Amino acid sequence: MTQPDFETVVAIARRAGDAILAVYNGPDFDVETKDDDSPLTAADRAAHAIIDRELRALTPEIPVLSEEGADVPAAKRQQWPRFWLVDPLDGTKEFIKRNGEFTVNIALVEGGRPVWGVIHAPALDTTYGGGVGSGAWKQTGADGAREPLAVRTPDDGHAVVKSRSHPSGELAAFLERITVADEVPVGSSLKFCVVAEGRATLYPRFGPTMEWDTGAGQAIVEAAGGRVVMAEDETTPLTYNKDDLRNGFFIVSA
Template sequence: MSDQIKTLYDICLEAGKEIMSVYEQDFDVAFKEDDSPLTIADERAHHVISQGLKSAFPDIPILSEEGRDIPYEERKKWSEFWLVDPVDGTKEFIKKNGEFTVNIALVEGNVSTLGVIYAPALDIMYIGSESEGAYKVEQASKVTADYWLDAAVELPMDQERDTIHVVASRSHMSEETEAFIEGLKGDVQTVSSGSSLKFCLVAEGEADYYPRYAPTMEWDTGAGQAIVEAAGGQVLRESDGERFTYNKKELLNEWFLVKR
């Protein structure tokens, strides 16, 4: 497996340690915005990730949620770049349900070709590469980067069931998502997960569809798309059914559908 994956594996573990050092504290979510525990966790993870990437890959620029103000006139010249969300899943972090992630993707041209998603509270790592496939590593922090593949399960995993599983909110389902589900033939069940772990459910085979008919940003989806596509799935624009792309002038994503 590529040295890039090994490096990203280690970087994600280190970022996860910084996030968990904040997450495991008793914090008051009513703090001022600039002092919120999530912001502190974001900043610490961003520092670890950016320093790690710059050290290992000095010629590849970084676009991160914590450093989003790079002009398009500069970005459009990039042939490749790292797309980073240091902590994805604000609500999950605050609720302390563990379903938040570190997301790192490599975008080449305007296509996400490599993605790593790490859920530090769950200690699960997902890895997807256009050339090397998709994998899941449980108890990731107990595995060194050199031997991660020995502990990994290749995705998608075999899933035999009679029902169609759709990733959707049980309590706040949008009209568009309801319409999508009603258009499916067969017995449909909803499954739920936080942050970019929704992509991972599809990559694993635990879910068949993830319709996202709500706003997201490029760093929310880059790593997840690489993992889904490496597992044989698709991430398609809702407007025209075409493959999702990146480094647009506006970093706000269109609505999309993830499918196995």
């Protein structure tokens, strides 16, 4: 199959991020929940509209599955040989807290596997990307040089990614069984990115996620040499386009 123009997809993610920032930096920002008329909802919908419209124009032969339009029956979407998997605004709690750690996520999924992804953090003006056979990279600013990424293995203990918003008893029990040298608190899909760039060595997730939360991050981590596997069977990778779009618990590592 012919590969899409991924550079254009990166630009689409940045434009969606600009639309989010227009709301985030606006004079009327005051939000605690995702009500239908909240700034959070406005930002989500604005980003979704840009991504959906521009991906369909760029690759009309590739369907788009987005959090904002995820009501496609499984029987239909499982006929797709590949599709775009999109979360137009990941990290709603980070958006509400105004800590900047929210992202735009776009992944290309083929045969149940994310083969390419981009994660753009508009408030941080930082973009991560990567895919099968092309490696992973980080870019600061629209014109910044792209830094190659590679995961790192732990020395005397793991640097563990710690969710800012989703603690769990299962996670606490898991951490008791390993050596933790450091904790790296971060929100949204940026948790994948800090593993991909070697700032952390382990991201165990024992909480609810959907496929659009993880697809782009998994592609980037795997392109950087890492793994994303099921927590109950670490020989099984996290897979996509399942009957149920909810993920099981998983572990991201070098």
